[in-house]
Amino acid sequence: MNFVIRLSTLMSMLACILTPFQAYSDGTVVDKVYHPYVLPFEREFEWRLVSHQTDSGNKLAQRIGVGSAITDTIALEAYVVGERDDYGDFGLAAYELELRWQLIEQGKLWADWGALFEIEKQHTKDIFEATSGFVLEKEFGKTSLTLNAFLVYEWGKDIKNEWETEFRAQYRYRYRAAFQPSIELYMGEDFVGIGPGFIGLQRFNGQKQLKWEAGFITEVSQSEKNHSVRFALEFEF
């Protein structure tokens, strides 16, 4: 009975949020689902990899970042992004600065809220991208639903200035710390992808912990092949 109530609540919530929402984004949508929490003293190294397999070939992007909490509720992280180009060469593609802001105390309200702000500059091109949006997480017993809704603006001499929207969702079962299976959904312009994933963590002494994430996303709105695999490792210390 509880499960039925939780499921209906979850469906109502998703319907409320998704019905008026159409996502428009021509960039890479499959990346990471953000959670709305920041810990004071948090410092981290992060590595992310996303591989897209389409009919026209394989695209690979990796990013390495370092970040730190700058207040009790705000964390700042800087990344360098590397991509494999059309000739198969892997090289520096962009720089990115990201700010995460935990807006309310976890568990205080019906759901937990955060905000995300990002600015990215392409390395060799005059292309900038600014992202802002909300991050929401709601617990349903042993499961958690996380939603990201972003507004993106791209500008520069080498790109047509435009607004885009992105939507990401993750529903995970907190089975055990090391293994929390999930279902992930990504929406952007001409892209709706869904697939399984998992996250986990291993604690060490003090605040040291290693987190891992993976997702296997299949594009479902187009007939052509578009599979994405994403991995992320975060070492907090």
Next chain:
Amino acid sequence: MAKQCLWLFCVVFLSFTANSKEYRVVLKNHLFYPAKITIPSNKKVKLLIENQDRTPEEFDSFDLNREKVLYPNRTSVIYIGPLVKGDYEFFGEFSPNTARGVVIVVDEVQHADN
């Protein structure tokens, strides 16, 4: 659609106004007092944890899905629940061998009798 939005608004609004019962916990010499906290099931409650040590601690619990830094000589607030009956362990990340405790969730009637 309008009904769904109204429902969502009501739930969010009610969550702003709901009062949570408070439970006081002290962290001293890297030990939690009390180490067993009994709370009623299906209720959101507030843990007020006073860290009387000179060093910070980090409250951590996978069972409760909470992580929170406890600054020295300060009282920190952690909201937990609503939870179903059961035992939910927590510990301090900087003193995991000593700073340990458990939140015991019981039926409301059983809780009132305690």
